[in-house]
């Protein structure tokens with residue numbers, strides 16, 4: 001379904017946001033920079049001039065692979081059987097790319113890599129890290145002989161590095177060129193999720209020394225409106241190495257140079273597409289508030305910020321159960337279940353609309369699309385992609401749509417109440433992700449105030465547990481048939497629950513730690529857990545009950561009365577009815593301190 005952020009410009013209250021000063025708090029991960037040996041012989045890369053006799057007939061990929069391997073064997077002075085193809089594919093131009101490595105005695109030499117590229121039946125270019133005239137020394141290749149077993153090598157490497165063995169990857173024995181000769185080695189992986197370290201090592205099978213390594217964790221920094229900040233006017237700061245190794249084991253950017261990766265593909269969709277770019281691992285940006293959003297520098301700032309927000313949403317929601325198997329958004333699922341090939345496409349400053357944003361969520365395995373538009377209330381215009389609550393709102397549509405009724409169907413938030421909650425969850429996560437430790441329950445939290453340059457924002461009321469700031473109750477649904485209007489009611493119900501939990505159990509700035517028992521973390525887990533349990537097209541009261549069920553399954557019912565009290569304060573208590581009659585009561589066992597009605601009407 002397609003869900004829009006929408007401008008509901010019914011402004012009833014005039015309360016300004018009270019924003020806390022930006023805090024230096026960080027939810028980022030830092031990893032020990034272990035310096036492991038790495039050696040890779042210098043590669044040569046050569047174009048091969050066309051012979052002028054190229055066949056124009058179409059050849060099969062298998063034929064192209066044979067042409068490539070025959071060429072490489074001749075060029076590198078090895079038998080064709082001593083080049084082992086690792087993978088090949090044919091691109092849209094009809095060029096077949098063939099990649100592989102040297103092997104001897106049936107054993108691969110890990111860092112003797114070569115590739116050839118075939119078009120019209122001819123090699124047009126090749127590269128190699130061994131065997132050419134520029135690789136002066138032809139190293140002696142020792143026999144296949146291991147003094148140490150794989151187990152002994154693993155034990156030694158774990159002890160030397162302090163990183164646990166990663167058992168999902170079976171050990172393989174390979175030759176490796178160390179720069180001072182070729183050794184026979186055992187190859188395996190070490191991984192420490194908690195510290196976000198994941199390396200592949202080659203251990204000399206005679207000496208037990210680590211002789212070569214590959215670091216799978218990409219290091220990159222992003223100059224963005226770093227969460228929990230919400231607006232470009234809060235400033236752009238460098239989020240250093242924010243990628244979560246559990247949720248994103250191959251990192252965020254596939255190449256490390258553009259805003260395209262396993263979870264998110266963020267570009268301005270011109271032809272060719274304009275991606276945010278990185279130099280030396282830094283996705284820098286120089287946002288200029290005095291220029292239109294479409295200048296090169298401002299498009300870069302937007303693409304980088306949207307790539308960051310989309311990936312944070314992926315990584316954080318993963319901790320709460322929006323995983324591959326649950327139907328999340330990834331290009332590659334690493335064999336962990338669910339359907340792949342559905343990274344979120346983010347259209348930066350999409351030209352087709354203004355003053356809005358939207359997110360289309362097809363079933364698992366099909367790519368969702370987030371369109372971010374320009375807002376036109378000001379000169380220069382403003383970019384929705386820079387007010388973090390807006391892309392968080394949009395991404396959350398993806399989460400709620402996939403999780404409700406299962407990931408195979410995208411038709412479970414269609415009725416007014418269900419669609420309203422869809423909008424509500426989206427604003428709610430926007431508030432949760434931009435919450436600061438100094439926030440208070442009665443503070444007015446506003447959505448969309450930056451993009452329209454109006455401190456009242458785009459909803460009817462600011463969100464607050466104070467009835468004088470936000471008077472909405474369950475029964476308000478009767479007069480709020482539009483989904484965003486209905487959604488505001490749902491946010492208020494959730495916001496009361498959230499603050500009951502935060503007031504009692506505290507606040508954690510680290511949203512990645514889903515096991516924490518701090519109130520905001522518990523609230524997020526209950527809400528996401530509820531999405532998984534609720535029926536297709538739930539009513540408000542059914543969704544409330546699903547949250548109570550999630551409390552039972554995740555926490556053994558620990559927060560039951562905090563949840564009931566929150567819903568009951570705004571009329572969705574025990575005796576609330578489907579015809580939207582308020583009920584301000586909680587179950588008898590939660591009535592520890594009977595007092596006046598909790599409703600203080602404004």
Ligand SMILES: *[C@@H]1O[C@H](CO)[C@@H](O)[C@H](O)[C@H]1NC(C)=O
Pocket residue numbers: 279280
């Ligand atoms: C990138 O790194 C190289 C090598 O360290 C350096 O020469 C270059 O100036 C750097 N570029 C930027 C933009 O930082």
Ligand SMILES: *[C@@H]1O[C@H](CO)[C@@H](O)[C@H](O)[C@H]1NC(C)=O
Pocket residue numbers: 377378379380453
């Ligand atoms: C935003 O609103 C303020 C206060 O109304 C006004 O002074 C300012 O010029 C506006 N900014 C833009 C860019 O329109």
Ligand SMILES: [Ca+2]
Pocket residue numbers: 324327328329330338339340341342364365
């Ligand atoms: Ca998926």
Ligand SMILES: [Ca+2]
Pocket residue numbers: 400401402403404405406407408409410411412
């Ligand atoms: Ca669904």
Ligand SMILES: [Zn+2]
Pocket residue numbers: 003004005006393394397422423426
């Ligand atoms: Zn929406």
